[in-house]
Amino acid sequence: MCGINGIAGFEDKELIKRMNDAVAHRGPDDSGFFSDRNVCLGHRRLSIIDLSKRGHQPMCNENKDIWIVFNGEIYNFRELKKELDEKGHRFSSDSDTEAIIHLYEEEGIGCVRRLKGIFAFAIYDSKKKIVFIARDQLGVKPLHYAFVDNGSNMLFASEIKSILQCENVRREVNLNGLHKFMNFNYIFGGETLFRGIFKLNPGHCLVYDIKTKKHRIGKYWELKIEKTDHPEDYYVGRIREGLSESIRMQLVSDVPLGVFLSGGIDSSSIVALMSEFDDIEKPIKTYAVGFNEPWDELHDAKRVSDKFGTDHHEIYVESDVLKHYPEFIWHMDTPKTNISPQFYISKLAKRSVTVALTGLGGDELFAGYRRHKYYYHQEKISAMIPESLGKPFFSAMSRIALSNYLKRGMIYLANIHDEEKTYTIAAPLLVYEDERDDLYGEGMKKAGLQDFKDMLKPYLSQKTKNDDADYYNQTLKMEIKTYLNDDLLERMDRMSMAHAVEARVPFLDHDFVEFAFSIPNKYRRFKLGTTSGKDLLCKAMKGKVPDFVFKKKKVGFNMSPYYWFKAHLREHIKNILTKEAVYRRGLFSYKYVERFLNKKPSENLYYQYQTLWNMMAFEIWHQMYIDADRKRIMKPKMGIEDYS
Incomplete structure (x- = not known):
C-alpha cells in the first residue's frame, strides 16, 4: 500500500x-x-x-x-x-x-x-x-x-x-x-x-x-452475470471454500496484520475462518469501534472475540470528534460524512498492525441491505399495481404521509414501473423531488444538471450476452460499481491510509465476486419477514460463527445524523451554514437550512439532517480546496471552528 x-x-x-x-x-x-x-x-x-x-x-x-x-x-x-x-x-x-x-x-x-x-x-x-x-x-x-x-x-x-x-x-x-x-x-x-x-x-x-x-x-474486466444451476449445498460449500481461500491468499504480508471486527456476519466469518489456519500468528488481533448510540456493536464484537480468543482492542467515537471533522475531509479530498469510525478504528489498529482485513463487500454480494428486498420484489410488485391507478393514488398518499419512511414507501409504489426512479428511492435518495426546489439555489437550478434517469440507465441496462437480465441482478451489479466503489471503498482507503494502514477485502476477490453473481436468485432470496438476503452466507458459516451473529440486526460502521444533530452537529451547522455563507455560494437556499434548524429535533427528519450535514461538509471542503491559496491545501486549518 x-x-x-x-x-x-x-x-x-x-x-x-x-x-x-x-x-x-x-x-x-x-x-x-x-x-x-x-x-x-x-x-x-x-x-x-x-x-x-x-x-x-x-x-x-x-x-x-x-x-x-x-x-x-x-x-x-x-x-x-x-x-x-x-x-x-x-x-x-x-x-x-x-x-x-x-x-x-x-x-x-x-x-x-x-x-x-x-x-x-x-x-x-x-x-x-x-x-x-x-x-x-x-x-x-x-x-x-x-x-x-x-x-x-x-x-x-x-x-x-x-x-x-x-x-x-x-x-x-x-x-x-x-x-x-x-x-x-x-x-x-x-x-x-x-x-x-x-x-x-x-x-x-x-x-x-x-x-x-x-x-x-x-x-479490461467486466462483472458478468452468468447464472449456474446446482443444488443449494453446492453453493454453500463453495462460499465457505472460496472465502477461506481468499482470506488465506490475502494474509500474504511481511508485517503484522489484524481484522476490523463489527460482530456482524461478514467480519465474524473472516475471524472464524482465519482461526482455522494453523500456520498464522495467534491470537488474531481484532479491532472494534463504538459510537455510544443505541445500536452500538462493541458488545457483539467482544462476544465474537471471546469465542475465538482474539487479542481484542476497542475504541469509542464520541460526538465531539466533529471538532476534528476538517481533517477527515482533507484526507478524503471530497465532502463526506459518516467517516470518523473508519478513521479511529484505523488509528487504533496502527498501534499494533500495518494490515487489516475487513468485511466490506459481503452485503453487496449477498444482498445484505434492507433495500435489496425491494429490488428483489420489484417486478412482482409492479405486476400487481396498474400504473394508471397506482401512480396518482400513491403520489397523493405520499403528500399526506406523516413520516419520512411512510412517504418514501408511497413514492416507491407510485413509481414502481420506473426502474431508475425505483432504484433512487430505495437506494435511498436523500432529497425528495418536492424538496429539491427548496434546497437548490439559482446556481444549481441553472446548471443544466444531469437527470437521474440518464445517470442510472447505463448501469441498469448493462447486459452482456449471458446476463441474467432481471432488475434484481442489475441493481446489485450497479451497487458494486457505484456505492461500493465510490463510497465504501473510497472511505475505507482514505481513512485507513490516513494512518498508513492497508485495508484488505477478502469478499472482493474478483473471482469470488463472479462466483457470487453466478448463484441463482432462488438461493439469494428474501424469506418472509426478513430484511436480508444473506441466508446462503449464514448457512455457509453455520457452526463456524456463534449463532447470535445470524440473528443480529444489520448495523455496520454507521452514525445516525439524528443523534449527532442532537449533540454537536446542530451548533456546527448553525455556525458554518450562515445566511451570508450560503448566499455567497449561490448554490443552495438558506430557507432550507433555516426550516430544519428551527424545528424540534426528530428522528423522522433523518434524511434532512443528512442533507444539512452534507451542505456543511461541502462548505468546509470549498473553503479548504477552492477558496484557500493553493499552498494552504497542504497545511489547511484542521479545527471546525476555523470554518465558521
Whole structure:
C-alpha cells in the first residue's frame, strides 16, 4: 500500500516532489522519484512485502527502459514470478511490484488481466513512449487523473490533493458531481467534485501516448452475470471454500496484520475462518469501534472475540470528534460524512498492525441491505399495481404521509414501473423531488444538471450476452460499481491510509465476486419477514460463527445524523451554514437550512439532517480546496471552528 504520482508529457522535478509530499501519510517508510524528459514518477512507500531497500520505487527492469510505480498488493505474485522465471526473467527483489514489470514485458498492457489483488499502478515504457495506468477490478485502490495545457499533458495520483499541486489545474466545482453528492451521498461514474479531475473507473486502464499527446481508456474486466444451476449445498460449500481461500491468499504480508471486527456476519466469518489456519500468528488481533448510540456493536464484537480468543482492542467515537471533522475531509479530498469510525478504528489498529482485513463487500454480494428486498420484489410488485391507478393514488398518499419512511414507501409504489426512479428511492435518495426546489439555489437550478434517469440507465441496462437480465441482478451489479466503489471503498482507503494502514477485502476477490453473481436468485432470496438476503452466507458459516451473529440486526460502521444533530452537529451547522455563507455560494437556499434548524429535533427528519450535514461538509471542503491559496491545501486549518 502506497501513494503514487506522475506527470506525462512534460518534465517538472519540483512539481513531482510536491505531488509526492502531498501523500506522505500514505507511505511513511520511503520515497522515490524517476524523471525523464517527458515523464516524472513519484512514489511514497508503505513497506508490506519485501521490507528491504530492494523494494524501493520507482522500480525498473534490467534494461532500465520500463519503470513502474505501484500501490497495493498482488496476491498471486509468487505464482506469476515462478512462471516468469521459467521463461527466463530474472528478479532482483522479493516484491510483488517486480512481477508486474516482467509480466508487462511478456504480455504488454494485457498483463493487467492476469493480476489478482488490489492495485493501482503506472508503467512508463520508454521504448514505446507510452504511460500505462491501471486500476484493480473492483476499485479497492484509488487512481485519479487530469489533463492540462489544453488536454495535451496528463497528471495522475492516488489522491486529488497531489494533482492540485500543479498550478495549471483549475480549482472549480463540478456542479453535476455536487448534484450526485447531495442526492446519493457519493459521486459515481468517474466524476469527482473538481471539474476536470476524474477517477479511473474500476477494471479500466488508460494509455497515454507521449509522441501524439493522445490517450485512450479501455475496460479490461467486466462483472458478468452468468447464472449456474446446482443444488443449494453446492453453493454453500463453495462460499465457505472460496472465502477461506481468499482470506488465506490475502494474509500474504511481511508485517503484522489484524481484522476490523463489527460482530456482524461478514467480519465474524473472516475471524472464524482465519482461526482455522494453523500456520498464522495467534491470537488474531481484532479491532472494534463504538459510537455510544443505541445500536452500538462493541458488545457483539467482544462476544465474537471471546469465542475465538482474539487479542481484542476497542475504541469509542464520541460526538465531539466533529471538532476534528476538517481533517477527515482533507484526507478524503471530497465532502463526506459518516467517516470518523473508519478513521479511529484505523488509528487504533496502527498501534499494533500495518494490515487489516475487513468485511466490506459481503452485503453487496449477498444482498445484505434492507433495500435489496425491494429490488428483489420489484417486478412482482409492479405486476400487481396498474400504473394508471397506482401512480396518482400513491403520489397523493405520499403528500399526506406523516413520516419520512411512510412517504418514501408511497413514492416507491407510485413509481414502481420506473426502474431508475425505483432504484433512487430505495437506494435511498436523500432529497425528495418536492424538496429539491427548496434546497437548490439559482446556481444549481441553472446548471443544466444531469437527470437521474440518464445517470442510472447505463448501469441498469448493462447486459452482456449471458446476463441474467432481471432488475434484481442489475441493481446489485450497479451497487458494486457505484456505492461500493465510490463510497465504501473510497472511505475505507482514505481513512485507513490516513494512518498508513492497508485495508484488505477478502469478499472482493474478483473471482469470488463472479462466483457470487453466478448463484441463482432462488438461493439469494428474501424469506418472509426478513430484511436480508444473506441466508446462503449464514448457512455457509453455520457452526463456524456463534449463532447470535445470524440473528443480529444489520448495523455496520454507521452514525445516525439524528443523534449527532442532537449533540454537536446542530451548533456546527448553525455556525458554518450562515445566511451570508450560503448566499455567497449561490448554490443552495438558506430557507432550507433555516426550516430544519428551527424545528424540534426528530428522528423522522433523518434524511434532512443528512442533507444539512452534507451542505456543511461541502462548505468546509470549498473553503479548504477552492477558496484557500493553493499552498494552504497542504497545511489547511484542521479545527471546525476555523470554518465558521
